[in-house]
Amino acid sequence: MIDGWDTIMDKKANIPVPEPVRRDAVPKRSAAFKEHADTWLENNVHRFDPSLGEIPEKREIRRKAFTEAALYLHVAEMQGDVTTPQLKELLVSRTNDESFYSLLVRTPTELNKIGYPLVYLAEIDELDRDAQRVLNDVLEWPETWATSLPPSRQLDLWHICRMYGYTDHPLDFRRLLDQGNVNRYLSPARVGQNDAFGLTHELLYYHNLGSGSDKFPDEPLAYDYPSVLQGLLLRFIAEGHTDLVAELLLCGVLQRQLPPGFVRFVLGWILDHVDDDGYLSFPVDSPEKLKRFVGYDPADWQNQNETWRCYYHPTIVGGLLARALTDAWPELDTEANRRPIDYRSQAENLVKLGDVFALFANYSLEQGATYLRELSETPVVEEYGDVVAHAVRFLETQRRSDGTFGCWTDEQRLFTSKHESNTEADFREELLQPVSETCESAIEAVRSDLDGAIDDGPELA
Numbered sequence: 001m002i003d004g005w006d007t008i009m010d011k012k013a014n015i016p017v018p019e020p021v022r023r024d025a026v027p028k029r030s031a032a033f034k035e036h037a038d039t040w041l042e043n044n045v046h047r048f049d050p051s052l053g054e055i056p057e058k059r060e061i062r063r064k065a066f067t068e069a070a071l072y073l074h075v076a077e078m079q080g081d082v083t084t085p086q087l088k089e090l091l092v093s094r095t096n097d098e099s100f101y102s103l104l105v106r107t108p109t110e111l112n113k114i115g116y117p118l119v120y121l122a123e124i125d126e127l128d129r130d131a132q133r134v135l136n137d138v139l140e141w142p143e144t145w146a147t148s149l150p151p152s153r154q155l156d157l158w159h160i161c162r163m164y165g166y167t168d169h170p171l172d173f174r175r176l177l178d179q180g181n182v183n184r185y186l187s188p189a190r191v192g193q194n195d196a197f198g199l200t201h202e203l204l205y206y207h208n209l210g211s212g213s214d215k216f217p218d219e220p221l222a223y224d225y226p227s228v229l230q231g232l233l234l235r236f237i238a239e240g241h242t243d244l245v246a247e248l249l250l251c252g253v254l255q256r257q258l259p260p261g262f263v264r265f266v267l268g269w270i271l272d273h274v275d276d277d278g279y280l281s282f283p284v285d286s287p288e289k290l291k292r293f294v295g296y297d298p299a300d301w302q303n304q305n306e307t308w309r310c311y312y313h314p315t316i317v318g319g320l321l322a323r324a325l326t327d328a329w330p331e332l333d334t335e336a337n338r339r340p341i342d343y344r345s346q347a348e349n350l351v352k353l354g355d356v357f358a359l360f361a362n363y364s365l366e367q368g369a370t371y372l373r374e375l376s377e378t379p380v381v382e383e384y385g386d387v388v389a390h391a392v393r394f395l396e397t398q399r400r401s402d403g404t405f406g407c408w409t410d411e412q413r414l415f416t417s418k419h420e421s422n423t424e425a426d427f428r429e430e431l432l433q434p435v436s437e438t439c440e441s442a443i444e445a446v447r448s449d450l451d452g453a454i455d456d457g458p459e460l461a
Contacts, residue, residue: 017351018237018269020343023333026264030325033274037319038083040278041069045086047308050094063113065312066094070117071209072316074163077124078211079323091117092126101131108144112156119164135164145170151179152198159205162215177202182223188231188387189360189368189394193244196232200247207254210324226257227386233266234354234387235361240283242273243314250321253328260333265343265350267325270318279311280318339383349380356391365406366435369395369442376445385450392446395439404432405439 021029050059050066070091076082094100095117103114118135121127127135138144145157158171177183181199203223208216223229229252236244249266252258258266275281325332343350352371359368372391375381381388398405408431415427 017347018265018272020261020264020268020347021271023260023264026267026329026333027326029271030267030322030329033271034319034322034326035083036274036278037280037315037322040315041072041312041319042084042086043278044308044312045084045090047312048087048090050100051097061309066091067113067116068313068316070095070120072319074116074120074123075209075211075320075323077120078208078213079327081323092121095121096126096128096131098130101134104134104138108138108141109146109149111138111144111160112153115160116163119160122164139164139166139169151176152201155180155202155205159208163208163213165215173206182221185225186228186232187394188228188235188357188390191232191361193241196236196244197247199232200244200251203251203255204247209320210250210254210327212327220255220257223255223257226252226255227390229255229257230262230384231357231387231390233262234350235357236354237266237269238351238354238358242270242280242282243317246270246280246314246317246321250317250324253321253324253332256328256332256335257337258332259337259339260335261339261341261343263325263332265347270321274318275311278315279307280314281311282314341379341383346379349375349378350384353380353384353388353391360391360394363406365395365398366438369435369439373438373442373445376442376449381446381449388446389450392443392450395443398439403440404428404436406432406435408432 048062048065048069050063052059052062069087073082073084073088073091076084082088100114101118104111104118107114115135115138118127118131122132122135139161149157154171155173155176157169158173158176161167161169161171180202181195182202186195186199203221204210206217206221229248233245233248233252236248245266249258249263249270253263270280273281273283352375356368356371356375359365359371368391372388372395375388395405398407400406408427411431412424412427415431416422416424
């Protein structure tokens with residue numbers, strides 16, 4: 001098996017099968033989730049302090065967390081539901097401290113990192129006059145609007161300006177979206193983590209993270225690929241990425257582009273990873289995997305600091321999701337966007353479809369194709385054919401002109417160099433041909449089930 005060259009574990013045995021949340025329990029369990037998140041954030045309020053005198057890398061982390069806390073409180077204020085008074089007190093105190101807001105004077109191009117706490121306080125009329133003067137000055141400086149900033153950074157700035165009500169800026173939201181991912185057909189089998197986050201941020205900024213502010217639109221953003229959103233949710237459930245799953249689900253809820261049963265399925269998986277202390281954790285089994293998720297080495301932090309650093313962001317996102325669901329569920333549950341499937345009995349197959357995308361993303365073609373073939377003639381393929389079609393499209397892009405599947409340049413060189421008797425013909429017969437047969441049989445097994453189910457993306461041949 002060519003997949004033997006990979007170090008990928010057989011995920012099928014390691015992914016817990018979610019128990020979908022009951023329809024009538026969604027508001028109650030979402031509200032409880034929000035309360036748990038708020039309590040944990042409040043209990044860890046001192047760790048959000050951007051003035052703690054540590055090494056520069058840790059200061060940057062605390063400043064980032066401080067900014068995200070400001071966004072969380074902004075949404076809570078818009079909903080009239082601030083239940084973290086100590087966190088709010090910290091935001092008011094530190095933001096109005098010259099040592100914080102003067103950072104903008106030093107580096108105006110970091111408005112997207114430092115500006116949110118100031119804008120939040122300005123909205124609730126808690127920003128001191130000197131701090132507001134600095135914010136207004138920096139908004140007028142040409143350096144703040146450097147055209148060399150990447151579109152994602154410019155989108156941050158657009159969002160800050162929209163929150164603040166500042167219109168005299170050179171940013172065009174539609175143009176920024178044209179340069180982003182929201183107008184692109186992304187393959188759940190190929191897209192990377194960063195691009196998936198890029199998509200969520202575009203959608204979340206448009207909706208102002210679900211705040212309900214009258215400065216932002218009420219109607220969903222025109223987004224033509226809801227099956228991509230659903231495929232990405234299944235993919236990152238398979239990879240255990242609670243942070244990204246929560247962001248994607250929040251986007252789907254705000255966009256009204258997820259079947260209500262699917263929302264209950266994903267929410268059940270997320271709630272399975274809420275720690276007894278209230279934070280949303282990653283279901284990881286090694287420090288290295290955790291390092292890939294959070295982008296730093298957990299060994300650099302100790303004890304409760306490490307727990308806070310790992311989980312403050314997913315917990316903030318989870319709290320935003322819980323707020324959005326509590327408010328939106330009555331409307332969501334009456335949506336016509338329904339798929340007649342028993343999510344409880346089909347949960348294992350939905351997880352397996354996520355495995356297909358995760359395995360393909362790691363170029364484990366044979367194992368992914370095996371799982372895809374096993375899904376044939378199941379209700380998942382019948383009702384989620386537009387999502388399954390992404391896996392078929394990916395496999396078809398891997399078909400070579402001679403009918404075999406995959407690019408195995410390095411694997412073939414390793415095989416032929418391992419022993420002088422190993423030939424290219426041996427590689428083809430022993431490794432390439434079995435993979436290709438599995439891929440072809442998977443396509444054939446599900447193709448008939450997909451007839452009429454494809455509503456987006458390039459047509460299948």
